[in-house]
Amino acid sequence: MSRVSVENLNVWFGDGADRVDAVKNATFEVPSGASFGLVGESGSGKSTILRAIMGLVTTWSGRMTVGAFELGKKRPKDFYKDVQMVFQDPYASLHPRHSVDQVLGETLSLHGFRDIDQRIMKLLDDVGLGPAFRFRYPHQLSGGQRQRVAIARALAPEPSVILLDEPTSALDVSVQAEVLNLLADLREEHKLTYIMVSHNLAVVAHMCDATAVMQNGEIVEVMSVADMRAMKPTHPYTQHLLDSSFGYRPNAAQSA
Amino acid sequence: MRETLLDIENLRVTFPTRQGDFQAVRGVSFTLGRERLGIVGESGSGKSMTGRAILRLIRPPGRIEADRLAFHGQDLLAKSEREMQKIRGQKISMVMQDPKFSLNPVMRIGEQIMEIYRFHTGAGRSAARAKAVEMLEAVQIRDPERVMRAWPHEMSGGMGQRIMIAMMLVTEPEILIADEPTSALDVSVQTQVLSIIDRLVRERGMGLIFISHDLNLVASFCDRVLIMYAGRIVEVCEAGKLHEATHPYTRGLLGSLPRIDAPQPRLEVLRRDPAWAEAPSVSGRR
Numbered sequence: 001m002s003r004v005s006v007e008n009l010n011v012w013f014g015d016g017a018d019r020v021d022a023v024k025n026a027t028f029e030v031p032s033g034a035s036f037g038l039v040g041e042s043g044s045g046k047s048t049i050l051r052a053i054m055g056l057v058t059t060w061s062g063r064m065t066v067g068a069f070e071l072g073k074k075r076p077k078d079f080y081k082d083v084q085m086v087f088q089d090p091y092a093s094l095h096p097r098h099s100v101d102q103v104l105g106e107t108l109s110l111h112g113f114r115d116i117d118q119r120i121m122k123l124l125d126d127v128g129l130g131p132a133f134r135f136r137y138p139h140q141l142s143g144g145q146r147q148r149v150a151i152a153r154a155l156a157p158e159p160s161v162i163l164l165d166e167p168t169s170a171l172d173v174s175v176q177a178e179v180l181n182l183l184a185d186l187r188e189e190h191k192l193t194y195i196m197v198s199h200n201l202a203v204v205a206h207m208c209d210a211t212a213v214m215q216n217g218e219i220v221e222v223m224s225v226a227d228m229r230a231m232k233p234t235h236p237y238t239q240h241l242l243d244s245s246f247g248y249r250p251n252a253a254q255s256a
Numbered sequence: 257m258r259e260t261l262l263d264i265e266n267l268r269v270t271f272p273t274r275q276g277d278f279q280a281v282r283g284v285s286f287t288l289g290r291e292r293l294g295i296v297g298e299s300g301s302g303k304s305m306t307g308r309a310i311l312r313l314i315r316p317p318g319r320i321e322a323d324r325l326a327f328h329g330q331d332l333l334a335k336s337e338r339e340m341q342k343i344r345g346q347k348i349s350m351v352m353q354d355p356k357f358s359l360n361p362v363m364r365i366g367e368q369i370m371e372i373y374r375f376h377t378g379a380g381r382s383a384a385r386a387k388a389v390e391m392l393e394a395v396q397i398r399d400p401e402r403v404m405r406a407w408p409h410e411m412s413g414g415m416g417q418r419i420m421i422a423m424m425l426v427t428e429p430e431i432l433i434a435d436e437p438t439s440a441l442d443v444s445v446q447t448q449v450l451s452i453i454d455r456l457v458r459e460r461g462m463g464l465i466f467i468s469h470d471l472n473l474v475a476s477f478c479d480r481v482l483i484m485y486a487g488r489i490v491e492v493c494e495a496g497k498l499h500e501a502t503h504p505y506t507r508g509l510l511g512s513l514p515r516i517d518a519p520q521p522r523l524e525v526l527r528r529d530p531a532w533a534e535a536p537s538v539s540g541r542r
Contacts, residue, residue: 041442042413143299172298172469177512177523184522199442206514206523229516244443245516247476248450 003032003193004053004161009062011048022048023060024217035187035194037204037211039241045217046197050163053195054085066161081111084154088166090146094138100124100149101134104156111157123152126189128182144175148182155186164196168203180207201245205229213238261431261463262288262310265324265541269305269487272317280305282487286540288431292457292464293540294478294495296471298509302487303467307433310465311344327431346376349424353436355416359408366404369423376427391422395452414445418452425456431463439468450477471498471509480540483509488537505532 011023023045030036038046052060055075064071069079087093094103104123108116124133127148138146147167154162167183168176184207187194198204204211205225213221213235221235233239243249269281281302286293297303309320312332325332327347335343344350352358360368369388373379379387385404392400395418403411403419411419417437424432434453438446454477457464468474474481475498483491483506491503501507511524 041444173471173509174298174512174526177514178525180514181522181525202514202516205516205519229519231516240444242516244447247470247472248447248454249476 003034003067004030004036004195005063005065006049006053007063009049009052009060009064011045011052011057011060013057013059022217023052026062026212026214026219028212028219028222030193030195033187033191033193034210035196035208037208038195038197038214039199039201039204039211040214041199043216044214046214047165050085050165050195050197054083054163055079081157082159083161083163084157084159085163085165086147086150086154086167089170090143090150091138091170093150094146096138099135099137100129100141100152103149103153107153107156113156119156123156126155126186127152128178142175143171144178147171147179151179151182151186155190158190160191161193161195164194166197166199169198169200176203183207201228201241213241259289260287261290261328263324263326263329263541264310265322267306267309267320267322267325269302269309269314270319270321272319280487281309283537284484284487284489284540285537286482286489286492287542288463288465290461290463291480292454292466292478292495294466294468294474294481295484296468296474296481296509297484298469300486301484303484304435305487306484307350307435307465307467310433311348311350312340313344313350342376345372345424345429346427347429348431348433349427349429350433350435351417351420351424351437354440355408355411355413355420356440358420359411359416361408363408364404365406365408365411365419369404369419369426372423373426387426388422391426392419394425394456395419395422396448397422413441414449417441417445417449421449421452421456425460428460429462431465432457433465433467435467436469437466438473439470471513475499482540486533488533488535489540490532490535490538492538492540503532504529 007027009023009026013020013022026049038049040046048057051057053064058073066083101120104120105116108119113119120134121131124131129145129148168179171179186192196207205228208225210222210224212219215237221233221238223233231242233242265285267281267284268279271278271280284306295303295306308314312320314320322333366388369391370384373384373387388404389400392403397403397418408416438449441449466474466478475495478495481493481495481498482489485505491501491506493501499510508526512526514523
């Protein structure tokens, strides 16, 4: 039984001559408890798929299900409790004048939790921030700490699916390692299903079981991480992405 | 005998703050010949400040001090602002991270390239125009005449960055400082832009300072690498031997990178040792 299933998803923006087809006929399945990657370049439509699942874009067609939810234009409140998202830039996704306590407290009360006080402490502990961080404002936190707060906020309603949109691309590599380890631990602990967008194949290989490779709004290939590690892509574009991820090779430049 | 273009000894960049002086660069020394020199480090390590200090692009109240900051033996710190204008862009050029913020949005691309060329050489309009088209061709822009008339907002990121490189190299400088020139670009475009920089540097025998946070990229692209931490150089090594680096910080950075060819259950987490920031800067002079 797959947790997330996307069938023939089309997403477009604008009308008539201005219409842009951001996602064309995307189909993929993510089993319960799995971690699935979406890789591709900017403008390939990978983030748009996450936004469509989340309900942040309205112009789409196709069929999407998450667990028991058949996704339509309007979604029940339970859906938003079950599916959460972490955004790329922790500098932009946290309100600059809300303390960590307010960010987490508001989310918890919106979702109807009562024991907010204990839950905030538990969430901070889960993401490796101590109680000392509870009354800090975003400007008093480093990039990695902010992303931990964003992850805690996503965990607050006890979701089963978390959509991760480039969760570490704004961070230094040493901080990226800490956040990726945290995400892996949380998945284990809370039995979460991840869909992770990234332009970094090595990050996806580390975090996911399988990945879709996107180009110009289409999924050109769905490959397992084992195939990726064995450098056995079937599509030339995937080959090119894999080659580029090993740094600069003069020969690769000519074939581009 | 190796030719030295740039000779830097004990470079310091200081910003006064309410809590006292803050040193962003704390006594960095290195030389640059006709080579590709990489500077890597994390955000806040002082790598960009080092690049900017060479061109004296640190705004007051920030201060640049050095025992020696010499370009072809001339002391750059002793030059007047007017003399520096002649060096910036003409002898030493700089390409920044994001073309969106480096191009003038209300000036056609052709005009911008011609302006730089005419400012530094005093050439006429038609000569400058021919040179600008030639440079756009050199950075593999397919339709240079059209791009000459285009506005910056009509260009993609990769095009914009190639235009920046064309603009910075039109005066045939001896040194190019590239500060994260490909970080804002997609991987496939990144390879193209790098190969253009690579070819131009090789053909013209320029010196390149390549500032980046991407260890794999620097290891494969440069000849020699300086690793910076907290405003100092902690290690200097041949780029090809970066993976044999010995300093715990460099090792930690390498270990924290996920790898496609070598899966690991958990990523190594860097344990910062306060002693790294206190150890004297390693010299990159030779």
